[in-house]
Amino acid sequence: MSNRIRLQIARYRPEQESEATFDEYEVPYTKEMAVLDGLNFVKDRLDGTLAYRWSCRMGICGSCGMDVNGEPKLTCATFLTDYAPGPVRIAPLRNFPVIRDLIVDIGDFMRKLVKIKPWIVRAAEKPLAEGEYRQTPEELEEYKQFSMCINCMLCYAACPIYGLDPKFIGPAVIALAQRYNLDNRDEGSAERMSVLSEHDGIWGCTFVGECTTVCPKHVDPAGAIQRYKLTAAVESMKSFFAPRGA
Amino acid sequence: MEQTTDVYTPYHPRWLRPRVSTYWWLQKPAYLRFILREGSCMFVGWFTVYLLLLLDAVLEGPLAYEVFLAWSGTPWVLALNVVTLAFVVFHAITFFQAAPQAIVVRLGRTRVPPRAVLLGHYAGWVAVSAIVWFVLLGV
Amino acid sequence: MARRHPEPLLWMLFSAGGVVSGMLMPILVLLFGLAFPLGWLTPPTYDTLRAVLGNPIAALVVFSLCALSLFHWAHRFRHTLYDGLQIKHLNEVIAVVSYGVAVAGSGLAAYLLWQLA
Numbered sequence: 001m002s003n004r005i006r007l008q009i010a011r012y013r014p015e016q017e018s019e020a021t022f023d024e025y026e027v028p029y030t031k032e033m034a035v036l037d038g039l040n041f042v043k044d045r046l047d048g049t050l051a052y053r054w055s056c057r058m059g060i061c062g063s064c065g066m067d068v069n070g071e072p073k074l075t076c077a078t079f080l081t082d083y084a085p086g087p088v089r090i091a092p093l094r095n096f097p098v099i100r101d102l103i104v105d106i107g108d109f110m111r112k113l114v115k116i117k118p119w120i121v122r123a124a125e126k127p128l129a130e131g132e133y134r135q136t137p138e139e140l141e142e143y144k145q146f147s148m149c150i151n152c153m154l155c156y157a158a159c160p161i162y163g164l165d166p167k168f169i170g171p172a173v174i175a176l177a178q179r180y181n182l183d184n185r186d187e188g189s190a191e192r193m194s195v196l197s198e199h200d201g202i203w204g205c206t207f208v209g210e211c212t213t214v215c216p217k218h219v220d221p222a223g224a225i226q227r228y229k230l231t232a233a234v235e236s237m238k239s240f241f242a243p244r245g246a
Numbered sequence: 247m248e249q250t251t252d253v254y255t256p257y258h259p260r261w262l263r264p265r266v267s268t269y270w271w272l273q274k275p276a277y278l279r280f281i282l283r284e285g286s287c288m289f290v291g292w293f294t295v296y297l298l299l300l301l302d303a304v305l306e307g308p309l310a311y312e313v314f315l316a317w318s319g320t321p322w323v324l325a326l327n328v329v330t331l332a333f334v335v336f337h338a339i340t341f342f343q344a345a346p347q348a349i350v351v352r353l354g355r356t357r358v359p360p361r362a363v364l365l366g367h368y369a370g371w372v373a374v375s376a377i378v379w380f381v382l383l384g385v
Numbered sequence: 386m387a388r389r390h391p392e393p394l395l396w397m398l399f400s401a402g403g404v405v406s407g408m409l410m411p412i413l414v415l416l417f418g419l420a421f422p423l424g425w426l427t428p429p430t431y432d433t434l435r436a437v438l439g440n441p442i443a444a445l446v447v448f449s450l451c452a453l454s455l456f457h458w459a460h461r462f463r464h465t466l467y468d469g470l471q472i473k474h475l476n477e478v479i480a481v482v483s484y485g486v487a488v489a490g491s492g493l494a495a496y497l498l499w500q501l502a
Contacts, residue, residue: 012262014259014260014261014262015256015259018260018262019262020262020264070273070274094264095266097261097262097263098261098262098263098264099259099261100259105261138355141357160266160270160271160277160280163266163270164266164270206280206284207344208276208277208280209276209280209344210274210276210277210280212347213276220347222347223347223348223350226344226347226348227347227348227350229348230348230349
């Protein structure tokens with residue numbers, strides 16, 4: 001005898017309609033079931049036309065981000081019992097264009113991510129004979145938190161600035177830039193700064209702080225952004241008063 | 247790839263782009279708190295004007311100073327300043343709350359704990375307030 | 386550095402203004418906004434206040450408070466109109482007016498304090 005809960009799932013079928021609608025499904029659930037399990041039940045047993053993304057179902061791939069009762073969540077890490085007796089309103093992640101049902105286009109994020117060179121940038125690679133790049137535990141601690149990002153984009157869905165101005169580069173991209181800037185093996189800070197210190201880079205952020213609140217991996221992108229603002233502002237003052245390699 | 251068309255074809259689906267409402271900030275308590283926090287700047291601005299009026303009164307002489315003090319007791323000014331007090335305190339608390347996320351200080355190998363940065367701000371607040379009190383009231 | 390723009394400087398002024406106004410305004414509002422008008426405490430005499438404002442350090446503090454608070458207001462005001470009310474097409478005008486008011490107010494504060502020295 002299982003409990004049942006109603007799911008109100010957003011549907012958007014571009015070949016038939018130009019607005020989103022909500023379809024309702026009732027699913028049985030146990031206390032272990034996540035919202036994703038509910039969606040899988042709907043797709044397997046009730047309505048095979050439902051379209052959504054998911055993969056690892058354990059909070060590491062970042063695919064299953066959706067808007068659950070108004071909050072951006074990873075559906076694999078959100079439990080149906082927390083919404084009992086329901087209904088649970090599932091919509092696509094906010095601030096992104098919707099392709100179909102619960103699937104959004106994340107191309108904007110992918111293009112912005114590449115711009116900040118999310119890899120170790122070095123002027124010259126050390127020859128193999130010299131051995132590995134060494135890093136103490138303290139040096140790892142400097143950037144480790146920002147390396148936890150799984151690119152789930154819940155922070156973009158939560159950021160009102162990104163919603164209002166899609167040119168804003170966004171929280172995850174800045175946090176990932178910091179992950180590399182603060183890595184002692186990296187030498188690419190200057191290159192990243194020219195991208196980040198544009199008007200739609202870090203300066204679009206007004207520290208709402210919702211990105212940090214919704215992040216499932218505790219990356220604290222808001223903190224990364226504010227720290228970087230300080231760094232960039234100091235750099236800007238330095239280059240103004242003592243330009244050219246001071 | 248990023249182009250969308252108004253006409254649906256299987257290879258260029260019509261994407262849905264919901265418009266952000268002008269009242270987006272009423273949709274979540276966190277957004278409302280954010281807008282209130284930003285709105286506190288209006289009261290910071292008002293009180294700066296108030297201080298400039300005070301400076302001008304002092305410049306004009308003892309009588310003007312008395313007139314200013316009397317004016318500051320009129321009902322609407324008083325009411326405005328009550329609200330101003332609430333908002334500048336709210337501003338101070340939220341601003342100090344944000345400081346530990348922005349200020350990361352390293353002493354040798356350890357990082358100054360965020361709580362210490364926060365308490366440092368509050369200690370400074372108390373100290374500064376005490377100094378102002380003593381300077382103005384001498385007791 | 387990319388094409389230079391004043392955002393970093395404006396943000397630093399905003400931050401400094403936030404700290405200064407956060408530290409100083411609550412006590413000042415409490416005293417000059419409530420305690421003195423309501424008679425809870427006796428306001429400083431004219432001579433005392435004049436002497437305080439004549440002191441160079443105090444004058445510098447008061448100037449910093451007024452100037453930085455105005456820049457703090459200007460920056461937040463401009464951003465809130467842009468984000469909160471989505472008044473994007475007037476962005477340039479609003480920025481010029483806001484920071485212009487801040488500059489003017491700072492100038493006025495400097496003038497008044499200079500005269501009080």
